Amino acid sequence: xxxxxxxxxxxxxxxxxxxxxxxxxxxxxxxxxxxxxxxxxxxxxxxxxxxxxxxxxxxxxxxxxxxxxxxxxxxxxxxxxxxxxxxxxxxxxxxxxxxxxxxxxxxxxxxxxxxxxxxxxxxxxxxxxxxxxxxxxxxxxxxxxxxxxxxxxxxxxxxxxxxxxxxxxxxxxxxxxxxxxxxxxxxxxxxxxxxxxxxxxxxxxxxxxxxxxxxxxxxxxxxxxxx
Numbered sequence: 001x002x003x004x005x006x007x008x009x010x011x012x013x014x015x016x017x018x019x020x021x022x023x024x025x026x027x028x029x030x031x032x033x034x035x036x037x038x039x040x041x042x043x044x045x046x047x048x049x050x051x052x053x054x055x056x057x058x059x060x061x062x063x064x065x066x067x068x069x070x071x072x073x074x075x076x077x078x079x080x081x082x083x084x085x086x087x088x089x090x091x092x093x094x095x096x097x098x099x100x101x102x103x104x105x106x107x108x109x110x111x112x113x114x115x116x117x118x119x120x121x122x123x124x125x126x127x128x129x130x131x132x133x134x135x136x137x138x139x140x141x142x143x144x145x146x147x148x149x150x151x152x153x154x155x156x157x158x159x160x161x162x163x164x165x166x167x168x169x170x171x172x173x174x175x176x177x178x179x180x181x182x183x184x185x186x187x188x189x190x191x192x193x194x195x196x197x198x199x200x201x202x203x204x205x206x207x208x209x210x211x212x213x214x215x216x217x218x219x220x221x222x223x224x225x226x227x
Contacts, residue, residue, distance in 0.1 A: 014172025
């Protein structure tokens with residue numbers, strides 16, 4: 001199989017986000033890191049949690065199937081999280097709120113106490129690739145790549161992967177720092193919150209939070225790794 005065919009089978013779409021660089025508006029459809037600016041009138045931040053991110057899905061260039069019923073996702077993180085990073089599923093230390101409509105939302109000014117808040121600028125990509133041991137490569141394709149590595153000295157990251165995106169991201173593949181995790185086909189990866197120097201967000205050592213969602217039973221899984 002030619003390298004171009006392997007690329008075509010692996011490459012996928014995602015929406016990645018650039019941090020800052022624009023004057024914030026605090027209007028609807030403006031995503032943020034370190035800030036949650038909208039909620040229902042009766043909602044308050046959970047006690048002991050910090051507002052981590054706001055992702056408006058409406059109008060984004062790409063949203064994975066599992067998240068398409070939603071127009072807004074907001075994320076709060078428990079301050080005790082960093083005492084529990086070795087757990088396989090960190091969902092109990094996150095409060096992830098989803099909204100199927102933007103009607104009735106009210107403005108808030110909930111900002112993380114340690115992170116610098118910035119608006120996020122979305123960008124559509126079509127060339128996101130899986131990390132080698134992150135579970136995103138089909139078994140048959142993995143065998144094909146291993147054969148090429150053995151017979152033709154091919155290198156996966158140099159010869160096949162065009163780019164990896166360890167950024168805030170919706171869709172695509174998780175940009176694992178280590179060997180990765182998989183919560184099954186029913187709970188695909190949907191969202192990544194990355195270490196962000198501009199926002200002064202360092203997840204232990206340049207790590208990421210990976211969010212997986214099961215739309216059938218409406219449950220989340222959260223994983224973290226770092227260097």
